[in-house]
Amino acid sequence: MENQNKDNQINIELTEDVASGVYSNLSVITHSNTEFVADFIQMMPGVPKAKVRSRVIMTPQNAKRLMRALAENVKNYEAQFGPIAEDNNPGVPPINFGTPPAQA
Numbered sequence: 001m002e003n004q005n006k007d008n009q010i011n012i013e014l015t016e017d018v019a020s021g022v023y024s025n026l027s028v029i030t031h032s033n034t035e036f037v038a039d040f041i042q043m044m045p046g047v048p049k050a051k052v053r054s055r056v057i058m059t060p061q062n063a064k065r066l067m068r069a070l071a072e073n074v075k076n077y078e079a080q081f082g083p084i085a086e087d088n089n090p091g092v093p094p095i096n097f098g099t100p101p102a103q104a
Helices: 002-007 060-081
Strands: 026-031 036-042 051-058
Touching: 036 060, 051 060
Parallel strands: none
Antiparallel strands: 026 036, 036 051
């Protein structure tokens, strides 16, 4: 049984540039009959143009696995830290983020 577990292991490499991650405060998900595309976007206060920081393309099966994994992790998070407050106005966040306008 121990040899079988070793055969099923995957060595995953995480390079330094990927390990630092990217910040995203908006995502847009689209799909076709063969793939799901998730764009992770960073919006900055006072800047009308947002930038896609990362794009992940996956099969419908992997998208469903990701959905289940996210649901399980949110459930575990809330069990440990309490409920995550939800915005009553889902959709695109305001461009100004509720902050005063910037001046140069």
